Amino acid sequence: MPAPYLLFAIGNPSRGDDALAPALLMRLQAWLESQSLSDQFELLEEFQLQVEHVTDMHERKRVIFIDAGMDTPAPFHYYRACESDVPLLYSHAVSPEALLGVYRQFYQTEAPDTFVLCIKGESFELGESLSDTAETNLLAALEFMRSVCLAGDA
DSSP: OOOSEEEEEEOOTTSGGGGHHHHHHHHHHHHHHHTTOGGGEEEEEESSOOGGGHHHHTTOSEEEEEEEESSSOSSEEEEEOOOOOSOOOOSSSOOHHHHHHHHHHHHSSOOOEEEEEEEEOSOOOTTOOOOHHHHHHHHHHHHHHHHHHHTTOO
């Protein structure tokens, strides 16, 4: 049986603020271990979502996709993902909302509760490190996710 909560970081650590989600996941992992909560959470990291990721979502209580966004309100935006009825035309870059539709088609049932945490980034250039603003937003997102994890609402 998989861990009840799946935290899924989407991003490229070598592209500036696109590293926000992987950086958050790394910090959350250390914190979850220090709180003896790591057995309740599976943490995955990918450059982008693909249809095959529905198998990672199966038998979970809740899934949270974490990503960086340029047009996101600062410091982050957290919301429930709703299944998209837009047809999936390609499979090399799938949104969390499209993945929910694939999940329903594949498993013939509702997907687990699914949320998105999008952290505001500014600069996504290859070879850059996190911007100062992204670091600040990352700290705010980390505090938020700690409270979500402690509340059992992950």
